[in-house]
Amino acid sequence: MGNIQVALLTVLMFFLLVSLHEWGHFYFARRAGILVREFAIGFGPKLFSIKRGETRYTLRLLPIGGFVRMAGEDPEVVEIKTGQTIAIRIKDNRVTRLYLDRLDERSDVLRGEIKAIDLEKHLYVTLDVDGDVERFDVHPAALLIARGQETQIAPLDRQFGQKPVGKRALAIFAGPVMNFLLAYVLFALYIVLQGVPVDNPTKILIAHVEAGKPAAAAGLEKGDWVKSINDTPIGADVQLFIDKIEASVGKPMNWIVERDGVDVPIKVTPDPATGKVGVVPTGEARKPGIGETIKFAGTSMVDMTERIFEGFRKLIFGEFKLDDLGGPVKTTQLTVEIAKQGFAQLTMWAGILSLYLGIFNLLPIPALDGSRLLFLGIEAIRGKPIDPNRESMVHFIGFAMLMLLMVVVTYNDIVGLVRH
Incomplete structure (x- = not known):
């Protein structure tokens, strides 16, 4: 992909993830009869604003999320008093x-x-x-x-707090649900694009060649079939492929690859610093059926969910350092690198991010959807709502802490870029 195409796809991906999440809140709030004052992508100063019907749609400066502002969630900013x-x-x-x-x-x-x-x-x-x-x-x-x-x-019957608990919970829960649905669709699309492994594979193919690396300089291309390395047949053994490269750091290697039915000799030398040649190997694949697509997309969702929760566990028990955490800058940098590998890889990455966004938003952290659902659950059990002023204060403090964390990890990302 060209740089312009990569940039456009990266922006489009983030816009899709946030917009669909907020659209879930927006749609079910409207279905419940709640007045939605603003549908915003981003935070901070407005860059673009247009009003359609009752709702103002805005694009804001900081691309770190979005929000749907419903009547009655926060104190109204315009007050009228007797005597005025x-x-x-x-x-x-x-x-x-x-x-x-x-x-x-x-x-x-x-x-x-x-x-x-x-x-x-x-x-x-x-x-x-x-x-x-x-x-x-x-x-x-x-x-x-x-x-x-x-x-x-906003008459009482149009305010968020006056609706039944079930309708309010659905309006909040719908945001993460949209991310889960999007993740499933993206995983399924990735499987269709990438294919599924064939039974009894016999080949290793080059799925991606990284620009500026030894493999690209040597003339390797996406789709090449690696038949042998240093006169050793590779077959379908990915581990053997990796071992051969690791054993030849800084030393020229003689590869034979088949391209368009013709054997092509390639001489490539793994980078002395990294020990890599800059390729992504893959096995033989075939087009999946509908049933396989549905099944493998679900399996991918489950596997990735387990990995995400394992990451949360390591974070809670201090197994991650600050340098291991990434903010918007590092995430964007990684997204750009993945986008360069091709549309299929970007599709999988977008699915992972969408799944992560849905799960993260359901955590009971103040200001997130999970915390708001927790307050609604307490209200359902008590039979009466918690003092709105206290709840607003909890969410405000939580939002401030999240923004502080965002500033810290973003600073860490920028320092990391400067150091490299």
Whole structure:
């Protein structure tokens, strides 16, 4: 792959992983009747923003995740109090817009002092307009306009916290589920692209040649069949293939490979520093059937899940050092290297990342989906919710700690790049 193609596929992969996760939250929140205020990819300052229907879609500066902001999850930023002077616009006998500032610039509006207001339950506002007190019904999708921003009101029946526990849990759980489904599809696609091992294989083929390495300089190509090394037939013995290379570090090796039905002699010298030649060997493969694809995709999911939890175990018991952890920079660097190996390898890597993202988000860590599901589970058992302010504080602290960890591992990634 060319550098531009690799860069585009890397960006597309991360965008797909995050977008599908957030789409799961978004879709089931909308199905539950929850007002979704924002669908965001990334964090930090906005780079791009567009509003469609009730939801604003944004692309933000820091590509380290995303979020779906639902009404009622956090305290509303726009407050209206009695005694405040506002302007309202009325259509079909209901208030559709409430202006909180720059009142003299508004046209076709009615100005007055608020005597009473309820924008969540009964949806009305009572104004004193030049000494006349009058009550106005408010449209359930009315807009609050202040500081140049429009904010749709959120009646109680559109707020996250007012929905049944089951619907709220589904809206939260749907994000990781989308990652699991995507991982399964990507594993299946990888199997279709790569094939499955044949019974009783007889060949070792070159699956990938790394640019700038001894194999590439010697003229080896993807798809070459390695028949012998230093006059020793290799057959289908991958370990023998590896042993031959490791035994010849810094020494020229005589390979015979078959390419397009013709035997081609190749002289290649393993790198004295790494002991490698820069190839990825693979066995013979055949196209899988539908049943095999379904089966092997499921097996891949199970095997990779076990490896991910083994990684968590090592992390918990201190078997990893800080240098072993990678942040966005190291992950991107690794993704680029894998993308250079081909679309099939990038597909498998994307499946692994999607599976990891789904599992990680279900951990009971504050600010993650798992923690929010834990609070909902406690609410279901208690029969009443935990104080929203306390829950918000827990999630805020958790988010701050995650961002701090992200800064540390990113700094570590950058230092590692500079050192190399």
